[in-house]
Amino acid sequence: MTQEQQKQAAIRFLENLNHPDPAVFEELIAEDFSFQIVSGLKEFPPVRGRKNFAATECATLQRLFPDGLKLRIETVICEGPHVAVLAEADTVAANGRRYHQRYNFYFRFAGERIAEGREYNDTNLVREVFLT
Numbered sequence: 342m343t344q345e346q347q348k349q350a351a352i353r354f355l356e357n358l359n360h361p362d363p364a365v366f367e368e369l370i371a372e373d374f375s376f377q378i379v380s381g382l383k384e385f386p387p388v389r390g391r392k393n394f395a396a397t398e399c400a401t402l403q404r405l406f407p408d409g410l411k412l413r414i415e416t417v418i419c420e421g422p423h424v425a426v427l428a429e430a431d432t433v434a435a436n437g438r439r440y441h442q443r444y445n446f447y448f449r450f451a452g453e454r455i456a457e458g459r460e461y462n463d464t465n466l467v468r469e470v471f472l473t
Contacts, residue, residue, distance in 0.1 A: 342452070350450075352417060355446060358402060366395035369454060376459070378459075378460045411430055430442045442463060
């Protein structure tokens, strides 16, 4: 897989967060895929496995953001099997609170699929919007 193809796969993964479709995730990620929101919040534990991630992530996003995440990709950098993406979301959560989040996503590819994903965000915003 070329670096350009990896960048496009990472973008497609992230665009799928806006209106999640499990089939898109399953097409892009490895069987033993792992995804972690890097934070100390026990409410968002790491998720492992292709089918588990696809089902869990879609259900969670639809529950938290019924009008979509409205993620906008800003910068995509690729080196070797690693892709980093800066992005921003500005939406309203299901509880009616504004959710204006900035992200750094990391993806590691193994062959033709994404093997690992990490999300770095403003943990305090997550806490304020969803946990208080």
